[in-house]
Amino acid sequence: MKTAAQLHYGEKVKISEIDSEHPSSRRIIEVGFTPGQEIELVSKSVFNDPLAFSVRGTVIAIRKNEADCIKIS
Amino acid sequence: MNPNTLDKTALITLVGSPNSGKTTLFNYLSGRNVKTANYPGATVEYSVSKLLHKFNINANLLDSPGIVSLTPHSPDEEIAVRSLFSHPTFGSPDLLVVTVDASQLTRHLFLVRQLLECGFNVIIALTMTDLLNKKGYDISTEKLSSELKCDVIKIDGRNGNGITNLVEAINKNLKSLSAKDKVMPQPYSKGDDKQKLISTYSKIELISDKVIEQIPQNGKRINLEKANRQLAILNPDPQIKKNCYQVDQRTLKIDKILLHKVWGLVVFFLIMALTFTSIFWLAQPIMDLVSNAFGFLAAKALAILGYNWFGDFISTGLITGVGSVMVFVPQIMILFLILGLLEDTGYLARGAMLIDRPLSKIGLNGKSFVPMLSGFACAIPAMMAARTIPNKRERLLTIFIIPLLSCSARLPIYALLLAFLFPGEKAWIGGLVMAAIYIFSISNSVLIAAIINKLNKKIIRETDNSSFILELPAYRVPKLKVVTSNMISSAKAYLRKAGPVILILSIAIWFLTYFPNYNPTIPAQNHSQLEILHLKNSERLANSYAADMGKFIQPVMKPLGMDWRVGVSLIAAFTAREVFVSSLALIFKVTDQGETLQGSIVKAMKDAKIDGTGQKLFTPATTIGLIVFFLFALQCLSTVAVSRKETGGWRIPILQLLIFSSLAYVLTFITVNCLRAIGIA
Structure with a gap:
């Protein structure tokens, strides 16, 4: 399944699931990444990590390995 | 009736997500200038103040670090959550004022929901509604109030509109509270599963769909409430509602440059270089002035009092002693001014994101960036700022290397030694060497962090899950008043x-x-x-x-x-x-x-x-x-x-x-x- 870490700039997708195995998954849900939410990759840092996504009216930067636990459809 | 709530000064705690305008509200209510900043986690300690006298309410006001949820992930959040359930000196709060950014309603109501579930008495201060209005939307405070069963007051952080309404609501709530027994809030159960978090968000989405309303396009805002109501009925399409969660487009455009692979780095290094050179170049003339004044005073005192022990005591013991402290106050002020400007515009969060990857290679974290930068002013606030780093190992390593960063107390020493090495016309070389000293101190700290990290568990024993989750707040023009008063209070704190x-x-x-x-x-x-x-x-x-x-x-x-x-x-x-x-x-x-x-x-x-x-x-x-x-x-x-x-x-x-x-x-x-x-x- 595709994850948010594989998104391209400007690609708008819906979250299908959050992998609850990842130690950061709880905080990722708390800051607003929940199934059904639309997210978009808005910027990448140098070295392509961390990635910044727009979600619920703000922009949140997370590491690539953390973005991997956001499954998208 | 609980006698404690009657006689005791009431305790009101301000709670809110990072960047929700919490500390700005604190400044309005307490009338005291406490540092506010556009960097998540700017408040790492609680500030306590009496509620402004003119409001006529006998209550203590507590400002705590911003939190996302009631499950803390870093020490600053732990401080905030712990202070909610039982503050070491004030006990548990009678009333919470929770700031909620109207332009990211669902994210911020998440915390409100958890607080209400625990049984806290809550008033919602709805901030940044102007941003939402610009997008063509508004929030019905009555509906939100009846959905959540707590008071909702709109506050304008720029001019303080709505503060009187908020104070009224506080008064009303405190009065009705004192009439009944104080109910102790139940701690939030940490063990609950992620499904519960997701369902909390679903419930909030239902509420927000009901309370967010479109402002009519023709611009007539005379009967806004009524027009909204009609429009909401006519327009139940959720697709329209979605636009209200659009991110500030100007911010995205600026980030295209400031987070660009090449330009982002160029700007980053330019900003850092400018920061360090201006500490030296901008401060030098002011420092000379202060230095001149104290030199003059010391000589005059000696001439007047005579060359005896008393004259020597006043002249060298006191005046020179005080002068040596005062002489680098200008440098400290300039450094805090620049740090304040960077914070308030929202750039610091980007800086943290830009260097997360390189720093994580040596066992640090992007969130070490702000503590390290503050380390150039003073190690004490810098070590405290490290509380925002969730990972314990990374936090300890950050604290470990902070003393290596060239703090402002070292400036006068370097300035003196360089003035000795490069006197007169060669003074400009001294300026260059000063810049080299700063670069050297950065590379030292990085090198030593890398070595300590390589030593694995010999020096720092803790291990933890490494994580970097940081909100990039919308860019804004820094409030000069906030930045300068912050600068002055830093200088005062230093002198004290x-x-x-x-x-x-x-x-x-x-x-x-x-x-x-x-x-x-x-x-x-x-x-x-x-x-x-x-x-x-x-x-x-x-x-x-x-x-x-x-x-x-x-x-x-x-x-x-x-x-x-x-x-x-x-x-x-x-x-x-x-x-x-x-x-x-x-x-x-x-x-x-x-x-x-x-x-x-x-x-x-x-x-x-x-x-x-x-x-x-x-x-x-x-x-x-x-x-x-x-x-x-x-x-x-x-x-x-x-x-x-x-x-x-x-x-x-x-x-x-x-x-x-x-x-x-x-x-x-x-x-x-x-x-x-x-x-x-």
């Missing part, structure tokens, strides 16, 4: 902290260098008045208590090519680095008419000779050696104390003290002797 210590030490050093032989007899043959004065000074010093103490240090200082006078100054500087300058000034009895303080210390340094040998004390080799010493040595008692508090034990501060001080000594020894070996005396 360092001032008394330096003053007491100055007086102590003055005493040790002046007594017991305070009035030596000099044979008056063929000596001018001035020569007698100088002879008296050196005679007095040679027999002073300080000289006696210095004999113990002499063997340690000798390999470095320095004598006991520098040794005494270095030891005095262990309490606080800046004491070094005032201590040198006192030991070399600097009170020359018409000179700047720095100018006359430099002159005295040029004349200083090592006892009995005629060899010059301050040579290029020993001066460069001293710079190396100050680059590494942990000479600050307050830093050691804060390090103990923040790391939760003596292990880390003692290791810091041992490692950095021995590094300083060994590297100074190597520097001085290598320079001599290649012919630089």
